[in-house]
Amino acid sequence: MTNDIEIGRSKRARRTYSLDDVALVPARRTRDPRDVNTEWQIDAFKFATPVLGAPMDSVMSPETAITLGKLGGVGVLNLEGLWTRYEDPEPYLDEISLLARDDMSHVTRRMQEIYAEPIKEGLITERLAQIRDAGVVVAGSLTPQRTQEYYKTVVNAGTDLFVIRGTTVSAEHVSQNQEPLDLKKFIYELDVPVIVGGAAGYTPALHLMRTGAAGVLVGFGGGATTTTRRALGIHAAMASAISDVAAARSDYLDESGGRYVHVIADGGLGQSGDMIKAMAMGADAVMIGAPLARAKEAPGRGYHWGPEAHHHEFPRGTRTPMNQVGSLEEVLYGPSHHVDGTSNLMGAVRRAMATTGYSTLKEFQRSEVVLTGRPQY
């Protein structure tokens, strides 16, 4: 690889790039934003908008999943969150939003307690049924650790898309303590398309594709709310990560004789510009949390957190305050009265595609990017 750099005499490293490192550049042709097509199809499911709501309790409830589905995207419900632990999670959502800001370790401690409540299988069934009854695409997520325990409940309840999401999910998990999930076998036997991640890197992603996954989540899951980088030293610079996994998609397409595995950028897409750049780097769709946590309907009530925030032994995420900017519809489609890329996200996508001259997302993945200079503003 050309960018192989010597860190010290016993270690070399590749240089990677974040989305902030890159920018789009218009070419010689521009388009009318109205001519732009943002449709996305995975398996039998077609979406007007390539947006998956992240399975985070601050973002996706059965209700917001339904709303997002009706708006053309798809909401993924976290099946290990408050909605499957409590018959009525609203008082806990209230409480979390009211915890004082000045003692973060108290917030963490209380969230650990709240999430210590066991998961109820009946509630998994109930929540998924509620979404299905609304007539939108149903999607639920489990961590790899719990997949074996609950997947039958999930499948029986009926889900259209099955999401397996952890900080890092590999095709080959090794354990001397318990029989690990054999992803390949699991996916093969399941009738439902599976989206799995987070992953980063060409090889790990290629192995995930070979398990039969319909989509791969790129990234280690978190943006504004996680401290994985500081606490574990693990980090995927998203521009490089998406491009690498997109290359794996292409090679796997050849290798498999035509299976197209979807690349879904997941983590760190806080503003419309990030979503746009993720697509330009090769993503087919984006899984977003923070932008949807800014919606008035968001269950987080002006706060945002991920599953890492309440890990019982090694929490590495924070409850992060979010500015509420409008309804979920306004967040996605405007009209916008906010100028920082938090409102009318899809208007931004259309405009960026039009300005750079592309009319479909697939073409837009070929968009030229540059490495930008020192920030001037």
Add this chain to the structure above:
Amino acid sequence: MTNDIEIGRSKRARRTYSLDDVALVPARRTRDPRDVNTEWQIDAFKFATPVLGAPMDSVMSPETAITLGKLGGVGVLNLEGLWTRYEDPEPYLDEISLLARDDMSHVTRRMQEIYAEPIKEGLITERLAQIRDAGVVVAGSLTPQRTQEYYKTVVNAGTDLFVIRGTTVSAEHVSQNQEPLDLKKFIYELDVPVIVGGAAGYTPALHLMRTGAAGVLVGFGGGATTTTRRALGIHAAMASAISDVAAARSDYLDESGGRYVHVIADGGLGQSGDMIKAMAMGADAVMIGAPLARAKEAPGRGYHWGPEAHHHEFPRGTRTPMNQVGSLEEVLYGPSHHVDGTSNLMGAVRRAMATTGYSTLKEFQRSEVVLTGRPQY
């Protein structure tokens, strides 16, 4: 290209540089600042000072355009701004300057309302006549979207320079909804020299030059007031952008058998140092907003905003407070009592040219620059 970098396995990018990345370096010879010639000529128009006032309502009114003209530059009036929407825009300028600072979305919302007022053709005629009557060069700007609707009014009213300015203007705009502006045909048929942009990149600029434009605006229009980078992911690092377009100017000069198309840096030139570096990168002239918004006569009354700030569906700019530093004349020519490059802009240009040993702007474009190290102060 030698600076082609691998971002990930499926994407390569060129590294680009902002004006903050570069600095001028004096050579073996210095000059007396009084010997420096800063004249600029485009088409039949000669200016003592290579400064165009940006068509932003916070900067250019008919009056400030006249003042700037008399001071040796040229003011470009935004023909889609308050001055062509309202018989008397002063109350609205007052109101905008008085909107509370603590709720930015309210500012945006109110500006969207104020700018929803339709454009009046009679006012276009009236405003341009006022400038013409003062005996200075007349310049007005339209966006590409409105050019077909209003250009006849503009031409009939009499303009010396016709500016077509949008975030990104390409030589080939494609639309299935409306017949797009055929720039080449439009410019050919027009008697008035046309300046068009923003553009960045060698190829897009070359195509704009081939439309017959007299000048190309380099940049995507905005500096301090815009959020295009965050909201759309689109960004042109100015040092690279100007140098690229200057290369297109040179190649087009050959290709056309001698047509010299002017390269006008537009966006992000907030202080004299930025203007100087833009010229050193190859700009023939600069279009500036923020520095003129700091003048006491500026219609923004201590605030600065661009047309993006009140876009009806996707605003991506902010009303930005500006420190008032003196009269327009003092801003351009001093005397200065401000030490940060906001006052005596042309004194700074002269001094920088003299210190690096150049006596004309054309020679100064060959000035040596360096990439600077980590900022120490």
Add this chain to the structure above:
Amino acid sequence: MTNDIEIGRSKRARRTYSLDDVALVPARRTRDPRDVNTEWQIDAFKFATPVLGAPMDSVMSPETAITLGKLGGVGVLNLEGLWTRYEDPEPYLDEISLLARDDMSHVTRRMQEIYAEPIKEGLITERLAQIRDAGVVVAGSLTPQRTQEYYKTVVNAGTDLFVIRGTTVSAEHVSQNQEPLDLKKFIYELDVPVIVGGAAGYTPALHLMRTGAAGVLVGFGGGATTTTRRALGIHAAMASAISDVAAARSDYLDESGGRYVHVIADGGLGQSGDMIKAMAMGADAVMIGAPLARAKEAPGRGYHWGPEAHHHEFPRGTRTPMNQVGSLEEVLYGPSHHVDGTSNLMGAVRRAMATTGYSTLKEFQRSEVVLTGRPQY
């Protein structure tokens, strides 16, 4: 070397990298954290946890050294600190923690006075005996300047590990004023394994290894509390430094026919992510100060400082306030209610090793790293 860069016409330099420049990347295989082995053995001493408590008065007292030893690590007592200067240092620790924050030069001045009290050999003997009596591994440190004066006392008192630690320790110290310590002869004659540093760079480290040292401390000793970089211009970017010394370890292993000298990262490891990256760069163990200064038992009482802070003529360190996060046990092993990598350090190490697919520290040193992009959060 491939990364040899021209700074100016008379000077070239190598580019080096800090731990913040790099990040770990998971590979195709993940592991169960419970299968991870973090044991470390140096000479005859085996530790469950590869953590040395830094010989700083804010971190290591006889009591915390005992606690750390019982928790599976090893505490190194500074034998030139308060515990060997005062029969009862507690009032001075109290006083230091109560010095007003608003006049840093007063803090420095008072610490200089407190540390001007002479070292008592009897207290060296007494403190080491106290640790030994508790049944844990005994480790004490001297600076190179004082080693000749006090080492016999130390050896007679009985220490399992002898640490010689200064800002920079070389194998060849030259002085016209006093016979310098001949490290090679000294170590040869001593029966106790010696750990020596700070050092950085392949060649200096290789020479230290040739003196017979059992371990080399990598780094110039300080992180949060020191100003060596600003005051002396001397700095070792830790990622490069550790990798270089690891390369020396490997070459010395060949050269010596099998002597494995331990590489111990020392300095700037403020959070679990830093410790993890230090190990991934090649460290066998880590010497940490700040993370232990955050323990409730830490003698610093919420403050942290190193020996540089009270140097009599050229102090270059500060008393730094530290957030107290829990007991020493919680800091090392959790449970954690802090999300920033300050609690459950070893849980973080296990998790990072598991996520990147390694089961022993020695294998983990081969972990792939990347150079990360611009920080996005």
Add this chain to the structure above:
Amino acid sequence: MTNDIEIGRSKRARRTYSLDDVALVPARRTRDPRDVNTEWQIDAFKFATPVLGAPMDSVMSPETAITLGKLGGVGVLNLEGLWTRYEDPEPYLDEISLLARDDMSHVTRRMQEIYAEPIKEGLITERLAQIRDAGVVVAGSLTPQRTQEYYKTVVNAGTDLFVIRGTTVSAEHVSQNQEPLDLKKFIYELDVPVIVGGAAGYTPALHLMRTGAAGVLVGFGGGATTTTRRALGIHAAMASAISDVAAARSDYLDESGGRYVHVIADGGLGQSGDMIKAMAMGADAVMIGAPLARAKEAPGRGYHWGPEAHHHEFPRGTRTPMNQVGSLEEVLYGPSHHVDGTSNLMGAVRRAMATTGYSTLKEFQRSEVVLTGRPQY
């Protein structure tokens, strides 16, 4: 040159480095700081300490020049400052130190007025005599613009070192308005050794050396107090600049058959670490302002400013508050109670030389440096 980078299609640039980009690295040998020799000799003048006090009114008065001379350095009096404009400048120094901080343009305006007072030749004579009478080396500075007018007065008054200092001084100044100073002829005819600058770059410095100068000031004069970079876009990254001029020194030594022209780093040396790195990059001596402005005797009374601060038409410097850290003697030689490299500057130099194993300044210029990674603290 290997580091020639394409900024855009019509411009290439060399990458340069600031002192913050580099750091010293100890080698395999260390020394006793007491064995270090910091002597510096230029022409017939020998100094214990290679420090020139910058000709800035906030730093050098006749009295502080005498004090600095007695302490082993040399103070350069600005012969165009308050001391040659006013019989008694103390009231003006008082006033400047009392100007309110909240209106910087008022400070600039008032300083412009105070410095509008004409220079008196009699005071030049008087001030130099006062320094000479104290038995220390006498050094006075003029700008190139005033050299012809006043140099005879200066020479007649008796100066040991003649400093010609401007933002940028070239060997060839071109003017159509007045006969410029012919440096070569001027220096040839003068009996006194001349130090001239600021300069940066191999070629400009080589030309200055060919004029017969005894020393060249490297840098464009300013650090903390100037805004030249922002206002003019002109900047010399000091690590590269010093190394380049050191290379010119070496080539000129060959070319001239043995003339050694001294390289004096001037500008941006705010802390001991900066001075040390400047010497390691090749400087023979350092001209410092800010560190001396922190002395209790400094005429600036806790403020610091350079001649740029009161330029009548284009001021580009600010009156900057400075923390007072001790007497001039303590600033240079300690004892120090400040940990940030502002006190015991020469103790720091000695220690850095000793730690990296050098015993003379000339050897220290060969010191190895590295490009450091991302700042971790």
